[in-house]
Amino acid sequence: AQSVTQLGSHVSVSEGALVLLRCNYSSSVPPYLFWYVQYPNQGLQLLLKYTSAATLVKGINDFEAEFKKSETSFHLTKPSAHMSDAAEYFCAVSSNQAGTALIFGKGTTLSVSS
């Protein structure tokens, strides 16, 4: 079985500060890992994904995440927060095994203050 744990349901940063959202995964097979973002009153959209190629993955809007197998982590970072980054962020896991669907974490709400 696969699962993800997002550490911290709420994260608050100031505009221009580093954003760090934490995600740890559990998987008995090589995982595929994803970060999705949900803006208010919208569906989810893909930020970035790791599918066993480069361990440092770059996504949209200057977000990036690093896959660390030894730490079973896939933390999301952005060097400088912008007000428009305020949203809910979800980490998710699947695999290349046939019949695997995507399993989501509980989400982290990011607030950005001026």
Next chain:
Amino acid sequence: DADVTQTPRNRITKTGKRIMLECSQTKGHDRMYWYRQDPGLGLQLIYYSFDVKDINKGEISDGYSVSRQAQAKFSLSLESAIPNQTALYFCATSDPGTGTTGELFFGEGSRLTVL
């Protein structure tokens, strides 16, 4: 028009009523999913279908059923709605041709309130 369309977008119903949420897609994807979102619980997988003849239970299928009427249509039913099924429901699709099962394309959600 949206690639993944959910109807209705909002619905208020009473305990014991039968409710159907419908999802249609124009992306040509084989794989379709229903998720439920509750505050603080993230998204939980209810059912998923990898093709018209394939239906699979997800994490929280009890109290729900689905029908895959065609490649483009996947409906979710609550046979006898109860208040703890009040939630935001999302339909999503994916294309196995991308080589991964991960990138999902979401509808805008259906907000269901059961009184």
